[in-house]
Amino acid sequence: MSTFSKLGVPIKTSVSANVLEEAMSGTVTVRPLPIGASVNGKVDKQCAHFFGVTISEQQAESGVVVRVTSTAQSKFKLLYFEQDSSGGYGLALQEESEKTGKVTSAGMYFLHFQVYRMDSTVNALAAAKDPESAFFKRLEGLQPCEVSELKAGTHIFAVYGDNFFKTASYTIEALCAKTYEDTTEKLKEIEAQILRKRNELRQFETEYRKALARFQEVTNRYTQEKQTVDELLKQRDTIHSSFSVVKTQSGNNLSNGSSSKAQGEESKGDGDSAGEEGGSESKDRSKRKWFNLNIKGSDKKLG
Template sequence: MPGHRSKSEKHDDGEKQLRRDPYEVLGVSRNSMDQEIKTAYRKMALKYHPDKNANDPKAADMFKEVTFSYNILSDPDKRRQYDSAGFEAVESDNQELELDLSSLGAVNTMFAALFSKLGVPIKTTVSASVLEEALNGLVTIRPLPLGHYVSKRVEKQCAHFYSVTITEEEARAGFVCRVLSSDKSKFKLLYFDQEDNGGLSLALQEDSAKTGKITTAGMYFLGFPVYRLDQTMNSIAAKDPDTSFFRKLDGFQPCELNELKAGTHVFAVYGDNFFKSANYTIEALCAAPLSEEKENLRSIEAQILSKRAEISKFEAEYREVLAQFSEMTSRYAHEIQSIDELLKHRNEIHASYTITPFKRSTSKSRSKSSSKENKEDGQTREKRSTRDRPKKKKWYNLHLRVDKRKAC
């Protein structure tokens, strides 16, 4: 397949180089299964890892190219987008990073740890030195009997290996391997395939996740498809509650293996902390006594798959109704504002025609009536004063009594 032209094209001597086809980089066919792609990636990543190729810029470039190619082909959505439209469909600023922190210096390790605490989904890979030692058969493997648990402390970027032996009957009944950390340490639970030369190659990997007050990781081989939930798939969309809700079950994907054959199997606990060792407890269990739990798990995972399909259909309906609701809310606010403005204008008109003239005429009438009343009151008081004033007797009006019997 011809290489697709990328947005981030490199310029070398003025000529543009095309990014190579991810299938070509990993040496797999376009119809390869997920496990084939994963196996090819791990072999090439181990081959070109910076720990093994110090001061080799070509190996460093190959390691980056291999990692970039695997990031596309290991994600079903990105793989489908690439198959249909090439690199343009899968490249974005929010693309997840996959880093091997064991190859970083102290400053860069702190930088990566800071981004991890801030919620940036930085995936980590197992140290190349650990994988190389396992591939060369140079690791110490401790036996882990079924039904027993072991508590240990593993240093950062180091691993403890355990072997578990199961019979045919136990393999048919199902098998579970679980690890927990009561102090919330960060770790990985690993499962290795045994190579013909006696070495071990990494086949499965589960990152620890917080469950209440502890961190846990588990692998379940129960004879029927079991699923794992990748929390990082929707972590970027966590800022948008709606998108986060509808993408919450996108990371619910089937595990690569769902049963183990009788024989000896190797697991490991890898210390994935940035700065400190990890305390853990590992336990291997036969699922024969847990038949009820097996059926409950099968039932609940079937319900989750059904709910995922239901939510996918519900999203389209929700988006449509939400758009209508937003439109109606906008219109509602506009209508409220329009009504308030009309009522305000109406009140202003009422005020100009009734309240102001009424006050003016009332004040004039009051002033006229008050002056008239004052005048009338004055006249009344004048009349009353005239009427009530006693009449003065004049001297010529004096009544003189004369006795007619006496002679003058």
């Protein structure tokens, strides 16, 4: 099986029937791949290049690694075949190429301890359904490799082209773990650490989900409490503003009425003053008239 991307989700594809039939019939061309050597090549889509790796007893005991890389980031599969009694080759193992840094790569590690392959489709499908859970499912794609050691003899590997529109460029190499003892030990340790971390993540996911639910609960309460406080303060401001004599219509009428009354009284007072002044003038005129009459009467008597 291989994978191609559709909407970001890898979908598995199969090795072509023609390649499997040719391998079963034993009619494929097998090129030698010595331990410690590498071979560069280009393989057409849905075709395979076969290689024979011959290992000694000592190399088998030390462990063997077969890896394929592509600096062009081509898609391919690394296949391992077992020879049957009729001379044909049956597919036993396959590894999908994965992007690792600036290259794509696939490898098989026969090191006498359990190693794991990463099935990226598990994490990709989880991410498509729930992006948040992708982290917790990231290590769930670890799958144990079925074969952990090889016996002395010649073993058949193949590079299968998985590009859809062009040939796949690759470099294949076979290595003896004897010259990579430190690296082999580091791989053994890191595999154990990853397995422990996978178990820890399973437990942590449960804790995280509970904490997340609690967080959402208190976040909702925060929103409600904020709205309540805002409303209480608003009501308080409204009550404060009620303590005023100028804010109502009746208060305005009262103020206007008082002014009118004062103005009316003032006008009335002005009228009274005018009347008093008019009365004084009438009295003066009467006195002058009476005085004139007396003067005229006196003149007549004198004459």
